[in-house]
Amino acid sequence: MGREAIDEQAVLQYLSMDFIIGYKLRRAQLAVFQDFIDTFAELKLRPAEFAVIANIAANPGQKQAAIAETLGIKPANLVALIDGLEGRGLAERRRGDADRRTHSLFLTETGERFVDEMYAVWRGHEQRLIERLGGEAERDRLIGLLDRLLEGAVVSG
Amino acid sequence: MGREAIDEQAVLQYLSMDFIIGYKLRRAQLAVFQDFIDTFAELKLRPAEFAVIANIAANPGQKQAAIAETLGIKPANLVALIDGLEGRGLAERRRGDADRRTHSLFLTETGERFVDEMYAVWRGHEQRLIERLGGEAERDRLIGLLDRLLEGAVVSG
């Protein structure tokens, strides 16, 4: 009966959802993405597009498969994303010289200028989140905890 | 030029994606949900279904609108979810007595037994996450930080 009492308490605790890590994580992620989407509405940039542009800027010439791997998305789903960026004149595919099956990705000149603007907007968004968290030390602590969840995760594949 | 140098450094930092809160949050949430999905594959329970059942169990008789509000989903999208639970004999709708437009939700006896099993499975999942984080104190710290992100968020509507 002692055991039942403990279980009952635990059940009530989890049923409140307040201590469920995945639930809180999802709600927080949605709130942060909503802020991102609102913030970047003017630049018409979605989170995935931001991530792709940032990745090309950090490593110009990367192949599509490498970016998909880095961002954890399927190569097939990267195609429309890059089509969009290419259509807006921000990025371009260049056929591989050695291996003509591959596409290396680069920012255009327009894309380079866009990155500057994107960064300025992003800084406002990120600063707002840091303030909500209570400062950069808290931000670092959060990133550290999230990294632990990621490091411990079973890699699918 | 001093200013440019600073911006360039900041750009490189953010382009590495390592300090972007939303990005890390999304990756961690996906990793945690993947663990949840694998863990609950046997019970054939998705995160949203878990949340609905937990909510009914915590507050039997709640109306659909209230649950949708609590979980942050649209009433229209709750319909199929509850249809599924009702179809499996876990939950049931009861027409409101005072207001016959409303549906109050309850667990069936099967549902009550299912909750016990669900809790046992959930405890393994949550314990695994707590271990990844480094203990309950770290879990509490993470929840606290996520709450700050949620509290500071602009409520849509």
Place this chain on the structure above:
DNA sequence: TATTGTTATACTCTATAACTATA
């Protein structure tokens, strides 16, 4: 008239299989 739950529908994100062109 307004509200609860429902239906229909569309849009995004994600996953898989089959295709092409190259290797």
Place this chain on the structure above:
DNA sequence: TATAGTTATAGAGTATAACAATA
């Protein structure tokens, strides 16, 4: 044969508008 990128497609999740029953 195998691989990089592509196409087509299907499944979740989520959003809105219109409807029926009821208030």
